[in-house]
Amino acid sequence: MHALRPIALVALALLLFVAAHGTGIDLFFQLSYLLVGIVIVAYLWAWLNLRGLSVRREVFTHRAQVGDVVRERMTLVNHWFLPKLWIEVIDRSNLPDHSAGFVAYLPGYDQRRQVIRTTCTMRGKFRLGPVTLVSSDLLGLFRFQRDIPGDNEILVYPRTVPLPGFVLPGAELPGGQDLRRRTYHVTPNVAAIRDYQPGDGFNRIHWRSTARLGRLMVKEFELDPTAEVYVALDMHEYVQQAWRPVERTSGRQFRRTTESTEEYAVHAAASIARHVLEQNRAVGLIAWGQRREVIPPEREARQLYKILEALAELRAYGSASLAEVLSAENARFGRNCTLVVITPSLDERWVTGVQHLRYRGVRIVAILIDAESFGGGRSNESIRGRLAELRVPTCVWQRGQPLTTALAQTAAMGLHHAGAPHARPS
Known part of the structure; x- marks a missing residue:
């Protein structure tokens, strides 16, 4: 539809030009020149509107969970002295319910910031970006677009809920014996007590033995068979x-x-x-x-x-x-x-x-x-x-x-x- 409008104006200008030669009426010459001039000015307007622009995206977090709100700031910058009367920013992100597009007017050497808040509704790895800039002239004869490369990724974790009423059965070993295997994790099964070594956590200190022996003693643990x-x-x-x-x-x-x-x-x-x-x-x-x-x-x-x-x-x-x-x-x-x-x-x-x-x-x-x-x-x-x-x-x-x-x-x-x-x- 947009491509037909300038073609129709150029065709009308040609008809007027032919009519002017056939009738000798100056008004037809002037109208044909005017229509051609409008098409040329509209084309340059829409084309120049996309020059000298850049887009910056700032994502405040690259990991979220379903139900969280993701914040993103998009900045459209005009590096030219010419004002940009109508610029549409189209976001190509695939994050569900993420709508970062907007329309802006930019004076010369100015910028426009937009903060986007999106509630995560689906788990997965999603892309934020790229961006497409769209511009048109005042008459809507031409519509140009320019792709701005660059994107960010965001990983959305699945939602979790507390399960206070859910109880899992404990596993068992033959004879009810513990797993005789040492572990660096803190478990309910204490295997032995030894002297404190640099790097041992304070939660492993056995305070009664420390008080009795007069030096720091720490607990060693075995794997919990029910864990x-x-x-x-x-x-x-x-x-x-x-x-x-x-x-x-x-x-x-x-x-x-x-x-x-x-x-x-x-x-x-x-x-x-x-x-x-x-x-x-x-x-x-x-x-x-x-x-x-x-x-x-x-x-x-x-x-x-x-x-x-x-x-x-x-x-x-x-x-x-x-x-x-x-x-x-x-x-x-x-x-x-x-x-x-x-x-x-x-x-x-x-x-x-x-x-x-x-x-x-x-x-x-x-x-x-x-x-x-x-x-x-x-x-x-x-x-x-x-x-x-x-x-x-x-x-x-x-x-x-x-x-x-x-x-x-x-x-x-x-x-x-x-x-x-x-x-x-x-």
């Missing part, structure tokens, strides 16, 4: 469901929505990891999404951020089913391990994998995301029945239900059912 927790997240592509209809964009990429079993599963995994670490227990993550993601259990504070970073970019593009993942990773699970399985899968083969782990003494908690409540699949009643036979604490999380309420069902069921199953199949 190791694995969160197994089912990222099989073909078991996921979404509530709202989604549109295919390119290849297998879909427009994302927070109301999906994938996002619910990631939210649950992040919250459980935080909950376990707050209890001073080691937690790890297993998820086969677009790639194999395995984080060994640790109890350090940085472990939460390692898990959150992995979950932020994790997508349900996995080709392996949950049963295959449990089979491939089963060497990691022993009697000193508690396994939390999070899945919307209705394939009962993964329950068979859980059964084998139960006979080896692995404590298991199952969190079933109800795919039926997301508008797809069927009831998971048969899965729940088989897990009940294995005495696996199970909760069902339905769409729209708070995670805290859903996981409280596990505590209500009673974790005393987490003992070994009655009989082993022949």
Whole structure:
């Protein structure tokens, strides 16, 4: 439409010029010259409006969490003495709900600042930028744009919530013995007392022995057999469901929505990891999404951020089913391990994998995301029945239900059912 306007004016000028030669009327000559002049001036106006401009972007944080507000400051600078009467700034960021565009008038050697506040609604790694500048003349004959390269990245962690009512079963070792393995972490199991060495933390000092012996004595610890927790997240592509209809964009990429079993599963995994670490227990993550993601259990504070970073970019593009993942990773699970399985899968083969782990003494908690409540699949009643036979604490999380309420069902069921199953199949 914009390209037709100057062409129409030039065509009209030519007709007037031809009419002027045919009739000899000076007014037609003047009108034709005027129209050509308007087109030339409008073109130069719009083109020059984009010269001598620069854009600066300042992101105040490169990491955030779903629900946080991200602040960004964008500055448009005019380096020329000529004023810029109309400049539109179009932001090409892919952060959801991020609207950083604006329209500005800039006098000569002036600048315009815009502070953008965006509430993070979706986890993932997103791009802030680049920017496209758009200018037009007063008559709207020409519309030019200029791409300004440069962008920043922001990583949005999944949201976590406190889980005061969620209790995990403790793992056991044969005979109830501790793991005779020293650790640099503070655990409930004190192994020995030794002399203080430079670099030892003051929280390791044993004050009674220090007072009795007259010199600083510190405690050494052993690993706590109840502390190791694995969160197994089912990222099989073909078991996921979404509530709202989604549109295919390119290849297998879909427009994302927070109301999906994938996002619910990631939210649950992040919250459980935080909950376990707050209890001073080691937690790890297993998820086969677009790639194999395995984080060994640790109890350090940085472990939460390692898990959150992995979950932020994790997508349900996995080709392996949950049963295959449990089979491939089963060497990691022993009697000193508690396994939390999070899945919307209705394939009962993964329950068979859980059964084998139960006979080896692995404590298991199952969190079933109800795919039926997301508008797809069927009831998971048969899965729940088989897990009940294995005495696996199970909760069902339905769409729209708070995670805290859903996981409280596990505590209500009673974790005393987490003992070994009655009989082993022949």
